[in-house]
Amino acid sequence: xxxxxxxxxxxxxxxxxxxxxxxxxxxxxxxxxxxxxxxxxxxxxxxxxxxxxxxxxxxxxxxxxxxxxxxxxxxxxxxxxxxxxxxxxxxxxxxxxxxxxxxxxxxxxxxxxxxxxxxxxxxxxxxxxxxxxxxxxxxxxxxxxxxxxxxxxxxxxxxxxxxxxxxxxxxxxxxxxxxxxxxxxxxxxxxxxxxxxxxxxxxxxxxxxxxxxxxxxxxxxxxxxxxxxxxxxxxxxxxxxxxxxxxxxxxxxxxxxxxxxxxxxxxxxx
Amino acid sequence: xxxxxxxxxxxxxxxxxxxxxxxxxxxxxxxxxxxxxxxxxxxxxxxxxxxxxxxxxxxxxxxxxxxxxxxxxxxxxxxxxxxxxxxxxxxxxxxxxxxxxxxxxxxxxxxxxxxxxxxxxxxxxxxxxxxxxxxxxxxxxxxxxxxxxxxxxxxxxxxxxxxx
Ligand SMILES: Nc1ncnc2c1ncn2[C@@H]1O[C@H](COP(=O)(O)OP(=O)(O)O)[C@@H](O)[C@H]1O
Ligand SMILES: [Mg+2]
Numbered sequence: 001x002x003x004x005x006x007x008x009x010x011x012x013x014x015x016x017x018x019x020x021x022x023x024x025x026x027x028x029x030x031x032x033x034x035x036x037x038x039x040x041x042x043x044x045x046x047x048x049x050x051x052x053x054x055x056x057x058x059x060x061x062x063x064x065x066x067x068x069x070x071x072x073x074x075x076x077x078x079x080x081x082x083x084x085x086x087x088x089x090x091x092x093x094x095x096x097x098x099x100x101x102x103x104x105x106x107x108x109x110x111x112x113x114x115x116x117x118x119x120x121x122x123x124x125x126x127x128x129x130x131x132x133x134x135x136x137x138x139x140x141x142x143x144x145x146x147x148x149x150x151x152x153x154x155x156x157x158x159x160x161x162x163x164x165x166x167x168x169x170x171x172x173x174x175x176x177x178x179x180x181x182x183x184x185x186x187x188x189x190x191x192x193x194x195x196x197x198x199x200x201x202x203x204x205x206x207x208x209x210x211x212x213x214x215x216x217x218x219x220x221x222x223x224x225x226x227x228x229x230x231x232x233x234x235x236x237x238x239x240x241x242x243x244x245x246x247x248x249x250x251x252x253x254x255x256x257x258x259x260x261x262x263x264x265x266x267x268x269x270x
Numbered sequence: 271x272x273x274x275x276x277x278x279x280x281x282x283x284x285x286x287x288x289x290x291x292x293x294x295x296x297x298x299x300x301x302x303x304x305x306x307x308x309x310x311x312x313x314x315x316x317x318x319x320x321x322x323x324x325x326x327x328x329x330x331x332x333x334x335x336x337x338x339x340x341x342x343x344x345x346x347x348x349x350x351x352x353x354x355x356x357x358x359x360x361x362x363x364x365x366x367x368x369x370x371x372x373x374x375x376x377x378x379x380x381x382x383x384x385x386x387x388x389x390x391x392x393x394x395x396x397x398x399x400x401x402x403x404x405x406x407x408x409x410x411x412x413x414x415x416x417x418x419x420x421x422x423x424x425x426x427x428x429x430x431x432x433x434x
Binding site: 064093113114171 | 322331339343
């Protein structure tokens, strides 16, 4: 089953920000080829929040490395804002699983440093950083160093850094996987609020079904090794959302569906 | 690496090549001083946090940006520990250099005293060498403190102050 039917650009409405077109990737391991991604096709429209759900080791981070241009796919192409950017870097902003903040820079400097890499003029970067840190309630720690912040706060900074970079797509790679359950739930609510206010084009990779359903407009479910797109799911819950949807019977059914897809038989069985 | 080549063997060789002037002594000093620092800096470069490197790659930082933002600051502690080590070594190197071909300095004095079996003089010279080496080491440590505080203040606090 392919996620993106036909030519994605032509389907009217909002334009595609990111298109992954039939991308395959193999690695060599112990002299044997390891087929990680098999003809993956997916897309993110302007202002859309899209998730990729897949089991650990299914190749989600690999997909991001291809989108970021850190590696080249063996086949297929990556298009961002309508242009073929396969193997090119500098078109996305990125939030990794670990906050990846520079320990010798303050919170403010961390954001400014990233923004200047994205060619934001320095003065403007400083102003943006201060304004937004204040806006998301991190104004007090603008001058602090990352190690002085809790894990959840570090991830907020990391998210803000990605949000403020003027790039077409934000790629979030399991951003909450390393946090404890309570902090994770709070961070999901926070991210939901920030995103609903900003409406950036986001591709989120996660292995948490709850997280994907809560945050996304659409979900691509990846199967295991080599990863293919098992199904594309439109999330029916209206926005603004809250974590209350987790008790909705429709959510329970959707989760069972996705779980069945992940486990491999492709059919819903409960 | 160059620490393992016996300096005594290197000294006369350098003198054959470069004469008796200041040059061979400077070369000897550079060999001892420079290589260990460069070596530990290289180790530092490779050590640069892989997560940060991956982050910079993903957002499309150039080679130059990666150097200035990650590799240089990440290798500074290695640079300074190399510098400290070298400071301790370099004084004795200078002494050896003098010993080998000079009419002045502690090295020369040491040779004269030991030729005449003047133990007191030899001890005095050794004491002087140790004191000077320690002084240089202290100096390098001071430079390290100031340098790290200036260039990577956050990381320095991690080392000194513990978690917040
Ligand atoms: N550079 C590489 N060389 C060889 N194998 C790799 C490389 N990168 C990832 N892999 C393998 O590809 C698979 C997918 O990895 P990854 O994309 O990190 O999965 P995920 O992010 O979904 O957990 C894993 O089996 C991993 O061991
Ligand atoms: Mg991963």
